[in-house]
Amino acid sequence: MAGTPKPRPVDESWFGALGVDGDTQLRGEVPSAEDESRYDGNWAAMGHNEADSRFLTRQARRIIGSGQTAFQRIYGAFIAARAALGVALIATVALTGFFGVRPPLTVLIVSMVYATLAVSTWILPRLRRSAAKALSKMGSRQWLATIGVDIVCFTALHLLSPSATLNYVALLVLPVLMAGVLTPRTMALATAAVVTLALLGIAAWGVVLGGELTLLMTQAGLAGSGFFVITLLAGELAGRLAREELTAKGSLELARQQAQLNRLVIEEMQEGVLVVDRRGRVRAANPAARLLLAPEGMCREAPFQMRNVEAWGSLVAAVERAFAEAAWPEAGRDVVLNFESAPARTLRVRMRFTRRREPQATEELCVLFLEDVRSMQARTRQEKLAAMGRISAGIAHEIRNPLAAISQANALMAEDATTPSQRQLTRMVTDNVERLKRIVDDVMEVAPSDVRAIGPIDAASLIAAVCSEWARTNGVVLGDQSVLQVKLPDEPVGVLFDADHLRRVLVNLLDNGCRHATKRPGAVMLRLYVRDETHAVMSVASDGDPIPPEVERYLFEPFFSTRSRGTGLGLYICRELCERYGARIDYRLRSAVESNRNEFSVAMRREALPENVAAEARLQLSS
Numbered sequence: 001m002a003g004t005p006k007p008r009p010v011d012e013s014w015f016g017a018l019g020v021d022g023d024t025q026l027r028g029e030v031p032s033a034e035d036e037s038r039y040d041g042n043w044a045a046m047g048h049n050e051a052d053s054r055f056l057t058r059q060a061r062r063i064i065g066s067g068q069t070a071f072q073r074i075y076g077a078f079i080a081a082r083a084a085l086g087v088a089l090i091a092t093v094a095l096t097g098f099f100g101v102r103p104p105l106t107v108l109i110v111s112m113v114y115a116t117l118a119v120s121t122w123i124l125p126r127l128r129r130s131a132a133k134a135l136s137k138m139g140s141r142q143w144l145a146t147i148g149v150d151i152v153c154f155t156a157l158h159l160l161s162p163s164a165t166l167n168y169v170a171l172l173v174l175p176v177l178m179a180g181v182l183t184p185r186t187m188a189l190a191t192a193a194v195v196t197l198a199l200l201g202i203a204a205w206g207v208v209l210g211g212e213l214t215l216l217m218t219q220a221g222l223a224g225s226g227f228f229v230i231t232l233l234a235g236e237l238a239g240r241l242a243r244e245e246l247t248a249k250g251s252l253e254l255a256r257q258q259a260q261l262n263r264l265v266i267e268e269m270q271e272g273v274l275v276v277d278r279r280g281r282v283r284a285a286n287p288a289a290r291l292l293l294a295p296e297g298m299c300r301e302a303p304f305q306m307r308n309v310e311a312w313g314s315l316v317a318a319v320e321r322a323f324a325e326a327a328w329p330e331a332g333r334d335v336v337l338n339f340e341s342a343p344a345r346t347l348r349v350r351m352r353f354t355r356r357r358e359p360q361a362t363e364e365l366c367v368l369f370l371e372d373v374r375s376m377q378a379r380t381r382q383e384k385l386a387a388m389g390r391i392s393a394g395i396a397h398e399i400r401n402p403l404a405a406i407s408q409a410n411a412l413m414a415e416d417a418t419t420p421s422q423r424q425l426t427r428m429v430t431d432n433v434e435r436l437k438r439i440v441d442d443v444m445e446v447a448p449s450d451v452r453a454i455g456p457i458d459a460a461s462l463i464a465a466v467c468s469e470w471a472r473t474n475g476v477v478l479g480d481q482s483v484l485q486v487k488l489p490d491e492p493v494g495v496l497f498d499a500d501h502l503r504r505v506l507v508n509l510l511d512n513g514c515r516h517a518t519k520r521p522g523a524v525m526l527r528l529y530v531r532d533e534t535h536a537v538m539s540v541a542s543d544g545d546p547i548p549p550e551v552e553r554y555l556f557e558p559f560f561s562t563r564s565r566g567t568g569l570g571l572y573i574c575r576e577l578c579e580r581y582g583a584r585i586d587y588r589l590r591s592a593v594e595s596n597r598n599e600f601s602v603a604m605r606r607e608a609l610p611e612n613v614a615a616e617a618r619l620q621l622s623s
Helices: 050-066 070-098 105-123 131-135 141-160 169-182 185-208 213-268 287-293 310-325 373-416 420-445 459-473 499-516 570-580 611-622
Strands: 272-277 281-285 333-337 345-353 365-372 456-458 484-487 494-496 524-530 535-542 584-589 598-605
Touching (some): 070 105, 105 141, 169 185, 185 213, 281 287, 287 365, 310 333, 310 365, 345 373, 365 373, 459 484, 459 524, 459 535, 499 524, 499 598, 570 584, 570 598
Parallel strands (some): 484 524
Antiparallel strands (some): 333 345, 345 365, 524 535, 584 598
């Protein structure tokens, strides 16, 4: 491993370095089903090193599936092996007795005692608790119940059984191996030394009973040497496995954080992102893409099949063509989605392909970046108008002084005007001065400035108050037969927006809606609804004539108006105010089956309201 490893305490086993409180896990389950969406925040991210990626994936599945620490898994395997060995001892004694070789009664008793203790330890989970700390101290209850019992019982079996029947020396490998893997190296070597001394003691007792000194002592010495070798090898292997699993855990945690970061970034992108395979199945889709693929609202969440929707036929054909040619223009191509109940939508589609990890791999994915051509054109125009806006703000500021002088001079002239023609001319000057003042104020309103810190406001109560005030000003009686119909949620909706600016946006949209709508009940429909966890939408739809495409593209540009007396700054100011607070205003023509086809919508960022504000807003809505 590269780098210098961190020092670990002397009384800590290799697997103790991984901790016993639970491994780092990814939230949820690892995607394995073919139909499962891969855009759910639970991706098991692959490593950058192709040689290690497969190992990390296996580690992730094993850790998540087991729900245990590395120490617990290894310790559980040894406990199960001890239980199986205890049963095997009883079966061996019974089998040898069946064939006429009767072991001593003491061997049978020791075997039964060991089997009972081993099976009890395996069955009772409470005996496994605090195993990591208990095994680090020789003579502790956990050490005596496992390694200590093994050494005593296997040594007793070796001592009590005649050399001509069964050889129990090999059984001592189990406590030595268990100590080498699960205990610190010093204790593991001490355990091997205890077993070796026991063998030498039994060999010495055999010499006293008349055995050959050289043979017995040589056998005991070789067995003891083997135990020391097993202890060292087991410790090294356990250390390597512990280091690899610790590295895998760190990599998995970094992959989890990276997956969450990617998800957050992709979900907040204004550009639509789709991940599609060769069969036309969408594996992932962010909210922006789901909005572009639906004639109204959002389409279903991934995964879904694109070939099942007729309106997406051109997009499916483009994807199949891209897979077949394995190429796509860098700047993208335009694809038209023809909806039955809504106007066609032109999308600029850019594609990128995933690199195959292995030559024999058949799975290949294509990442689509979608953007509405109208939005692209509007953004281009907005960039061109940005510099003009700054210049206009400077000019408007300079116009104020001569405009004030003109107004004062006209007021003096109006005092001396005696004939009707003179009074008419002064009124014309006054009207146009006031018009110029409104234009200057509007231009200065959207001039670049620092956005002051704001907190969340309750959009529901604010919209209700603005609608009531607007209705009184314009002589509209609110009710079931009113021109304006308002639908608000019963609960407060917290959004990030300045109250005065949101009031101005709403009044402008209501003025435009009523100006071009009929006078029938419900000609203007105002709605506020929660679109998802991050956004709330305010919608103003009217039943006027559909806006022509040649007019629609200039809706939010400054100084564009279909009225001779209009300044053309209303919708432009609305867009600029919305962008200050991360909101987005848009226009769309609804389907022909809808009565209110012209719809302006403002998508605002949501934020929770303070408790006192939410309670007050709830009272206002209920009243």
